[in-house]
Amino acid sequence: MEKILTGIRSTGTPHLGNILGVMIPSINIANMNEKNSSFIFIADLHSMVQINNIKTVKNNTYQIAAAWLAFGLNTENCLFYRQSDVSEVTELAWYFSCFFPYQRLTLVHSFKNEVKKKISLGLFSYPILMAADILLYNASIIPVGKDQLQHIEIARRIATSFNKRINEKLFVLPNAFLQKEAMSVPGTDGEKMSKSKNNWINIFSANEILKKQIMSIRTDNKSLKEKKNPEQDYIMSLYKLVAPSEKINEMKEKYIKGGYGYLEAKISLYEMILHKFSKERKKFFSFMKKKSLLDHILYSGAKKAKNVAIERLNKIRKCLRLNSIKL
Structure with a gap:
């Protein structure tokens, strides 16, 4: 069973480009796929690279969750969860960071483009955490935009390196599923729609x-x-x-x-x-008034994801000759 994994950072309400280019195609795939073969998560840990205010990250997470649900994501057919609720991903990211060459990370576009600014260690190691997101669940199909292709290649490098190191096919090599739609949604200035460029359209605005x-x-x-x-x-x-x-x-x-x-x-x-x-706007505003329901949905998804993560991580620990005690 091929697994598909999609994540959106909780940096605010999804804009029209996110919705048309990532969310709707991913929802269609998740709703049609075999049960529990699709992993859709809200990348709140990744968003902390840009946003240090925890309250803002939390509220953004609710907005992302409400948007996915408003557009008809069937959470009974997929694993829909908050990244930070599955702590196993950070443990795996640490293992990867101990083996991945520092010099290769300095060549990553997201780091090179910001190198003149005061950047955090989180931004530098961002691709390692992203690789852990993918490889923890052995996801093989990763829907992304063109700007994320380098990160998928890093995940493939890490998977290949670990497989050779332990002489076992522990990790499936992930493949980028390039969503052409995501590249064709222009912002108000004609460039690719982006919050950082302030050229976005928020359909959930007043x-x-x-x-x-x-x-x-x-x-x-x-x-x-x-x-x-x-x-x-x-x-x-x-x-x-x-x-x-x-x-x-x-x-x-x-x-x-x-x-x-x-x-x-x-x-x-x-x-x-x-x-x-x-209809989607009405549902979104309704969900935003029921944050306890959103928490319940995300926690339910996290429990399923965590079960998969723990089983996978125990195998990885054994291969690394680390303890694999079930707590």
Whole structure:
């Protein structure tokens, strides 16, 4: 049984790019897959690299959980848990960190891009913890965006190295499942949607905030009367991702014909998002009022994940000639 693993850091409410590119495809896979073959976790430990306020991390975790559930994740068919509730992952990360070469970690993009700043040891060792997330459960399929491919390669290197060291196939080599959709969701500036770039659209925002985000989408300076190219417009790019085909064709015709302004196009996008995600928005706000229920769901998933993790970790300890006492 091939295992699929997906994690999202608890850095805040998932934006439209997260939802379309990662969450919906992962939910579809998890709901159709064999029971308990899909691992979906909220990476609260990873998020601490960026956020040091524990209360913020906790609240963000609730928002991520509410979003997954609002979009229909069947938690009876998968393991849905909070990363920090399965402490075995940090023990495995320590073993990996003792064997993985320091110099190779200095070449990781996420470290090199931040090296001029005051960075934490957590950011430096981020790929090691990510490898532990994957290899602890022997997950073989990892849905990721293009920016995470290097981290999957590190996990493969670690798995290969350990297998050779102990002369046993202890770890399955994980494979990246590249989600093209995740790379094609533009932000309000046309670049890949990202919270760090502040170009994101939060469908769970209050109406006035959501509208303000959409109104900030960058456009050219063509007048209302002028014809516009629907293939070179960020509003149109987003509209294609959320609207039905007949509505997309209607907007295209208006662009080509002329006499249709960007303001009107933005309003159409705003109204379409409200319409398309009305049920999910309602469910999200409902879950956010029931945090004890969210805790129960996450703890239930963590218990299942922990059972798998303990069994796997005992095998790893034996291979490392460490004690494997069942506590």
